[in-house]
Amino acid sequence: xxxxxxxxxxxxxxxxxxxxxxxxxxxxxxxxxxxxxxxxxxxxxxxxxxxxxxxxxxxxxxxxxxxxxxxxxxxxxxxxxxxxxxxxxxxxxxxxxxxxxxxxxxxxxxxxxxxxxxxxxxxxxxxxxxxxxxxxxxxxxxxxxxxxxxxxxxxxxxxxxxxxxxx
Amino acid sequence: xxxxxxxxxxxxxxxxxxxxxxxxxxxxxxxxxxxxxxxxxxxxxxxxxxxxxxxxxxxxxxxxxxxxxxxxxxxxxxxxxxxxxxxxxxxxxxxxxxxxxxxxxxxxxxxxxxxxxxxxxxxxxxxxxxxxxxxxxxxxxxxxxxxxxxxxxxxxxxxxxxxxxxxxxxxxxxxxxxxxxxxxxxxxxxxxxxxxxxxxxxxxxxxxxxxxxxxxxxxxxxxxxxxxxxxxxxxxxxxxxxxxxxxxxxxxxxxxxxxxxxxxxxxxxxxxxxxxxxxxxxxxxxxxxxxxxxxxxxxxxxxxxxxxxxxxxxxxxxxxxxxxxxxxxxxxxxxxxxxxxxxxxxxxxxxxxxxxxxxxxxxxxxxxxxxxxxxxxxxxxxxxxxxxxxxxxxxxxxxxxxxxxxxxxxxxxx
Numbered sequence: 144x145x146x147x148x149x150x151x152x153x154x155x156x157x158x159x160x161x162x163x164x165x166x167x168x169x170x171x172x173x174x175x176x177x178x179x180x181x182x183x184x185x186x187x188x189x190x191x192x193x194x195x196x197x198x199x200x201x202x203x204x205x206x207x208x209x210x211x212x213x214x215x216x217x218x219x220x221x222x223x224x225x226x227x228x229x230x231x232x233x234x235x236x237x238x239x240x241x242x243x244x245x246x247x248x249x250x251x252x253x254x255x256x257x258x259x260x261x262x263x264x265x266x267x268x269x270x271x272x273x274x275x276x277x278x279x280x281x282x283x284x285x286x287x288x289x290x291x292x293x294x295x296x297x298x299x300x301x302x303x304x305x306x307x308x309x310x
Numbered sequence: 311x312x313x314x315x316x317x318x319x320x321x322x323x324x325x326x327x328x329x330x331x332x333x334x335x336x337x338x339x340x341x342x343x344x345x346x347x348x349x350x351x352x353x354x355x356x357x358x359x360x361x362x363x364x365x366x367x368x369x370x371x372x373x374x375x376x377x378x379x380x381x382x383x384x385x386x387x388x389x390x391x392x393x394x395x396x397x398x399x400x401x402x403x404x405x406x407x408x409x410x411x412x413x414x415x416x417x418x419x420x421x422x423x424x425x426x427x428x429x430x431x432x433x434x435x436x437x438x439x440x441x442x443x444x445x446x447x448x449x450x451x452x453x454x455x456x457x458x459x460x461x462x463x464x465x466x467x468x469x470x471x472x473x474x475x476x477x478x479x480x481x482x483x484x485x486x487x488x489x490x491x492x493x494x495x496x497x498x499x500x501x502x503x504x505x506x507x508x509x510x511x512x513x514x515x516x517x518x519x520x521x522x523x524x525x526x527x528x529x530x531x532x533x534x535x536x537x538x539x540x541x542x543x544x545x546x547x548x549x550x551x552x553x554x555x556x557x558x559x560x561x562x563x564x565x566x567x568x569x570x571x572x573x574x575x576x577x578x579x580x581x582x583x584x585x586x587x588x589x590x591x592x593x594x595x596x597x598x599x600x601x602x603x604x605x606x607x608x609x610x611x612x613x614x615x616x617x618x619x620x621x622x623x624x625x626x627x628x629x630x631x632x633x634x635x636x637x638x639x640x641x642x643x644x645x646x647x648x649x650x651x652x653x654x655x656x657x658x659x660x661x662x663x664x665x666x667x668x669x670x671x672x673x674x675x676x677x678x679x680x681x682x683x684x685x686x687x688x689x690x691x692x693x694x695x696x697x698x699x700x701x702x703x704x705x706x707x708x709x710x711x712x713x714x715x716x717x718x719x720x721x722x723x724x
Contacts, residue, residue, distance in 0.1 A: 177487075178486060178489070179490055179491070183494075205601065207491045208494060208600060209600075245471045245472065246467050246468060246471040247607065248601070248602065250603075260603075261603060261607070262603065263621045263624070264624065264690040276632065276690075277621065277624050277632040277633045277636055278633065279631035
């Protein structure tokens, strides 16, 4: 009788174990079905020519579906060696234009030299550094490479590595 | 197998095969409800009616809606609103019912809190009810995304970003949920799936469990009286209806519920036909634009209280960033109602007006949630940020104090 019982237990555990493994594997499939598609992941590179920009001008471009702020700094704007991107002899603020709180797009207020987020009142200075409200950190700097007067977003150049090391 | 005989009618034919008479007794004519209740006990049936309206109107919207970022906006605002006969009616009914169902959910919830209908065997009713609240919230959020207007887009952006606050895996999780680096087509199609299939399925299952969990502990009453349902139902069945403390679910209880449902539906159709705009934000009639955040974004009114708790903490404390405090407070606000039965340390079921400290606690909570709701809609500037902070702090402190207050009330009763 005892032998029969253990055989039954074994069959039960074998069946249960097999079903559990199958279930776990199907979870992997489900998780990966939700992953971004390869076409989405192979995000393109965006090249911007900075030579036409005027002092104090803010231009907003799109990279991987996100807005990128590029601000050509004037002489009276604060310098920030940890964040300034130097192309030619001009300093630029380059950042992903999403509030680091919850991802709204802040608006540039040229009169006060601030980026202001309408969603929850966050504020950033001209370098993209958070100065007030809920944003936990400065706006992120996208990976870039400097190519003459052009900026290639999505590629990692030595200047980007330097800024990351300082951050 | 049962003995099947020649049926003496259609009713008997089904009864022999499906035991329909027994079923009707168990579900309706011998399911006992206390007499000592008021109109607030009708909210459950009102919710069932509103949920049915949502399903029926949703079916017709589903016939023309197109879950694609290039087609969604026009399929709602042009095809459904202008081409489809009565398309406007289904859309406005769907939007108004979604808004109204939250109002009734909150009344239902606060009725339960007021009368202590979440303890002494009724914990499962509360837990499944709160699970339903969570699922309805997800259902509302995913549905709000579908018209793909500016508010749809930016609500999706902000809500999915909330998951970025989870340590270590946050950023990867946000991309996984969206299926893209930003809110985009894959996000729309997967939330469409959730809205029309998975979440409604889960909601229907949860409703079944919610109803079933009422059967053993029975419905509470105005005085929290512990009724012997066996004895009282005997009396009723013996014809002693006046003396019995209970009535059958059908036809007695439901006939009164239908009256309340009638009033609720009058309000519902009044809103649908004359004031549907409150559920249709004008900003959402502008197509989604990933490059432009609307000047003020805010959730629908039913999420404003927890939204205000999230943004109430706008300054960092020591090394902890303001955002992390806000997120932690938001997480707290969303789970704290779930464990309500375990925070109440008074074991006796009594209405709030018989519990000296809890009564005050209850009304402060209600007022605080209204303040949070009002300030959640106002732009976070000047004194508003401070009122928001105080209200958010009050909300948290109320729940921290709850176990002590109820314990004290219980001690005083001895």
